[in-house]
Amino acid sequence: MRRLIVSLRALIWIVLNFFPLSVAAAGPEPLPRDEIAKLIVPPYALGEDIDDRGVYQLLNSGDAEVGYVFETGPLAPLPGFSGKPINALVLLDKSGIFIDVRLLSQYEPVFVSGLGEAPFREFLAQYPGLSITQSLVVGVPYGAGGGGSDLVYLDGVTKATASVRIAHESILAATLIVARDKMQGLATSTPARADADVNEALSWADLVDQGIARRLSVTNAELDAAFAGTIWASDDPEAKADPEGRYLDLWLIDIGAPSVARAVLSPGTFEEVQRFLEVSPEAEPFLVMDYGRHGLVSDDFVRNTAPDRLSAEQGGFPVALRDADIWVELAPDVPEPETAMILRADRRLGFDPISEWGLKVQAVREHGMFQPQIGDTHFELAYKAPERFYSVPEVHKPLPGWLEAAFNRKADLIALALFLTTLLVLVGPLMHRFAAQRHFTALRLGILCVVIGFIGWWGQGQLSIVTVLAVLRAAVGDGSLSVLLYDPFSLMIWAVSLLGFVLWGRGLFCGWLCPFGAMQELLHHLGKALGLRQREATPLWDRRLKKGKYVALAGLILVAFAAPDYAEKAAEIEPFKTAITVYFRREWIYVVYAVFLLASSMVFFKGFCRYVCPLGAVMAIGGLLRGRDWIARREDCGSPCQLCRVKCRYGAIKKTGEIQYDECFQCFDCVKIHDDPTQCVPLILAAKRQVKEQAKEEEFEA
Known part of the structure; x- marks a missing residue:
């Protein structure tokens, strides 16, 4: 996993250094006031504008101010896969409750012509009634969801997880900006960052004496007292048996400062944390240790997700906590706890480590055998990191939250890395031995089946000309390459395909890694097995038809720049979205087109790949980087x-x-x-x- 992260960091360095215009997506201009007013339905009405970023008063039927109206795009322009931000209209009441979240504009390929906008609008329909003070996460609870967890889960959209996550982060960031600025009457200051130049020799005793390590201790008797007078008062026999026993003995330490981290972590874990912070500089890590029987999280907890028994709050607003997925080894002088984990908060959502915040620990009890009633209580620990270890930067430039996407797909990425490494060895150093295998054709077809099932349908790693067009637009300043980082699975395939250009030309991707190409080849073998008569173009027409893919590529580039609103439709010359992304479940015209291409490959070998595919044209051009002739001639x-x-x-x-x-x-x-x-x-x-x-x-x- 470390090598995977280093590789992704290297690719990101290339993106940020070679395409500097693309990393900062400009937010759209706020819509005119009269257009916003049309979207506000009774009993609400649009009031006066509050600032020039498109934030308005929300009035009730009596013209009293009850909340705020704003767009997410101008406030938090996180770019989507099209290179443009997803823009939503948010109605928020003064207590921080979402009244409505409505889609204004989006250009995500999967929603433009794939799934349609209906699933996206259904996703946004989950926000009304939720509060900005709740811990909102996109996903589904694992197992039993921790049984009464404080987390609020928003159902994502299958095949569009990255797009809805981008939308959620934009909504959350924009809403927190408005909430902190207007609901409390002050603007958010730039969050502090650990100063790497500050170096102090500290011990565990020093951290305790100076209050850098803070403790929250709850005995079994205190836990019983918290549930006294409820139906759950007698549902913990262990607490009754040992009133003075420790239910919770929690220590909290902010380890963002290197001096503090060295004092509590082993050298190996310290280095792991520093590597994590290098690739995720907006994160602030915390070490949480429990010496009691609480355990910090439930039995259903899954690493690299939000902790279901811990939550945090700063300035009246929730702090999004997430497991950093780092194995914890402690320094020799730190007492060994029952449970320890490293959590992270995100500065991009306004978290400031040197401002006081509170960690809330949830205690849960169940009453009854069948469909038990769940009750909970909370214990809170106030914390504030020492200012001497931090500096407040004058300029705050948040980076995309790509690392979270990579961690969420860690298992898939590891499996993909192993598959790609094996493939590179087979088609590289072992090429001649591999090709000479008696059952080579069966082995090749088996690999292509994995490509269709794992890379295509499961991993959604079908590369597309849409990405190429987005890169071209970003290269001239129209869009952002940072959106690519939200799909690390495809990004890894792109990286290997680019490597393939240098070593072999276009063949690595087109011959081994393209799911739709693999479908065509499998159907070709099926056609031969069925005894279908095979067709082939004459050499003259073969040469002529091969120019078709370059014509298609040139046409798409022209449309992308001359008529960008039609670029996604024009890209439907690729049947990839139909056959791979949405499993043929879309409008009949697209299904007929994809099925026709696949069926024709049974008698005409990979005609789409050879003559039509604009992505194949890009791969052929990229193959000019090839540095050697890898098939020796006699x-x-x-x-x-x-x-x-x-x-x-x-x-x-x-x-x-x-x-x-x-x-x-x-x-x-x-x-x-x-x-x-x-x-x-x-x-x-x-x-x-x-x-x-x-x-x-x-x-x-x-």
């Missing part, structure tokens, strides 16, 4: 031997015997022939010459 290749050219189903071998790497899909058919002394004509002729020479030598010796 003197007789092409003259007189034409076997490889005749056998190549892609038409990627010239009459001269040279490989056209911009058309090569790395199927290894020619490698098998090239290495096989029973098929390769030059090898056969060389063997015959050797036999004749040996015969002459034997005759001469006789």
Whole structure:
């Protein structure tokens, strides 16, 4: 996992340094007041504007101010996959309750023409009635959800998790800006950051004496007292049996400052925390230790998610806590706890470590055997990090929350990394041995099945020309590349595909990693097995048709810049969204198109890939970076031997015997022939010459 994070960091460094115009997405201008007024329905009405960022008063039927109206785009312009922010209209009452959240504009490809906007609007419909003071997270509770957890879960949208997470972060960030600024009458200051230049030698005793390590202790008797007079008063026999026993003995330490972290963590864990902070500089880490029987989280808790028994609050607003997924080893002088974990808060949502905040610990009891009634109480610990370890930067530039997306897909990313590493070894150092396997075709088809199932349908890692167009727009300042980081699964495939350009050309992706291409190849084999007559273009038409993909690419680029509102529709020349993203569940015209292309591949080998695919054109152009010819030629290749050219189903071998790497899909058919002394004509002729020479030598010796 460390290597994975380092690789992602390297790729992000390239993005941020080579495309500096793209990293800061400009927010849209607020809509005119009359347009906003039309969206406010009775008994509410739009009041006066409060500032130039599009924040208005919300009035009731008696013209009294009851809340605020604002757009998320101008306040928190987090870019989506289209490079443009998702903009929603929020109605918030003065107590911090969402009255309404309504979609104004979005350009996310999966919602524009894939799933449609209905699932997105259903997602936003979950906000009314919820409070900004609650801990809102996108996802579903694991197991039993921790049984009465303080977290409030918002159901995401299948196949669009990254897009709705971006929308949620934008809504949350914009709402907190308004809430802190207007509801408390003061603007949020820039959060403090740990000063790496401050270095103090501290021990565990020093942390305790100076109040840097703070303790919350609750005995079993105190817990019983909290539940006294309720139906749960007698539902904890262990507390009754040992009143003076420790139910909760919690220590809290902010370990954002290196001096403090060194005092409580082992060298290995300290280095792990520093690496984590390098790739997630907006995070503030906390060490939480419990020496009692509370355990910090429920049995259903899953690492790298929000803790279901711990919550936090600062200035009357919730602090979003999340497990940092770091294994904890403590310094030798720190007493060993029953449970320890490292949590993180996010400065982008306004958390300031040197301002006082409170950690709330939830205690839960159940009453009854069947469908038990759940009751809870809370114990709170106030905390404030020492100011001497921190500095307040003058300029605050938040980075995208890409690391959370990577951690959420950690298992998938590890599996993908293993698969890609194995594939790179097979098609690289072991290429000749792999191609020579007796059951090579079965092995190749098995890999393609994994590509369809795991990379395509499960991982949603089908690369698309939409991403290329977004990168081109970002390169000229129209959009942001940071959106790519919200889909680390696809980003890893892009990284390996780019590496493939240098080593092999286009073949690595087009021949081994494209789920739709894999579908076509599997159906081609099925067509042959069914005895369907195979069709092929003449050499002349083959050359002509291969130019089609470049025409398609040029047309899409033209549309992307000349008529960007139609770019997503034009990109439907790719059937990837239909066949992979939404499992053929969309408007019939798209399904018919995708099915036609797949069905035609049963008799016409991968026609879409060879002649139409604009992404294939990009891959062919990228293949110009190839630094070597990875299939060795012999003197007789092409003259007189034409076997490889005749056998190549892609038409990627010239009459001269040279490989056209911009058309090569790395199927290894020619490698098998090239290495096989029973098929390769030059090898056969060389063997015959050797036999004749040996015969002459034997005759001469006789």
